[in-house]
Amino acid sequence: MQRSDLDILIDEKTLHARIAELGAQISRDYAGKDLALVGILKGSFIFLADLARSLTVECTIDFLGLSSYGHSTTSSGVVQITSDLSAPIEGRDVLVVEDIIDTGLTMRYLLENLSTRKPRSLKVVSLLHKPARTKVEVPIDYKGFTIDDHFVIGYGLDYGDRYRNVPYIGHKVR
Ligand code: 5GP
Numbered sequence: 426m427q428r429s430d431l432d433i434l435i436d437e438k439t440l441h442a443r444i445a446e447l448g449a450q451i452s453r454d455y456a457g458k459d460l461a462l463v464g465i466l467k468g469s470f471i472f473l474a475d476l477a478r479s480l481t482v483e484c485t486i487d488f489l490g491l492s493s494y495g496h497s498t499t500s501s502g503v504v505q506i507t508s509d510l511s512a513p514i515e516g517r518d519v520l521v522v523e524d525i526i527d528t529g530l531t532m533r534y535l536l537e538n539l540s541t542r543k544p545r546s547l548k549v550v551s552l553l554h555k556p557a558r559t560k561v562e563v564p565i566d567y568k569g570f571t572i573d574d575h576f577v578i579g580y581g582l583d584y585g586d587r588y589r590n591v592p593y594i595g596h597k598v599r
Pocket residue numbers: 468499500502523524525526527528529530531532575576577578582583584
């Protein structure tokens with residue numbers, strides 16, 4: 426159901442079709458590897474659930490909770506781990522699952538942090554990318570959609586911790 430306070434930017438059908446493509450590509454690339462999906466909370470939980478179900482390879486699933494200090498709608502780049510992984514990733518083929526890469530500051534911190542734990546490989550899948558706001562370039566190995574500079578919500582992404590359960594990506598119109 427469409428909400429009157431949101432404009433739809435990416436509808437459910439388009440999301441699911443693209444995630445199926447990403448899942449097929451990741452399944453090919455990780456065949457025979459030891460895939461460890463690491464979802465970044467809270468925003469990635471719905472994307473991760475759909476992506477994981479589109480994979481045809483075995484994987485483990487773990488989560489890393491992060492909170493970014495400062496303004497609620499912009500990234501300060503100062504990130505705190507609020508909940509750590511439940512298992513070591515040393516020697517594993519880690520794929521970080523993120524909802525959106527905006528300035529890139531959060532992902533830069535994460536990649537630095539995770540690489541000290543000695544994974545065998547470390548790659549990134551992000552559902553969304555907002556290149557207009559890039560402050561630091563980070564590698565995005567798998568990308569769902571490139572979007573313009575909108576503050577988007579839904580499909581896991583929040584506004585004041587609400588709207589995460591909206592099944593499409595939208596932006597607020599009022
Ligand atoms: P970055 O550090 O790349 O600037 O931001 C990454 C984090 O900021 C994302 O994981 C997400 O939590 C939040 N963020 C960035 N852009 C948006 C947006 O358009 N909508 C929402 N809801 N969160 C965003």
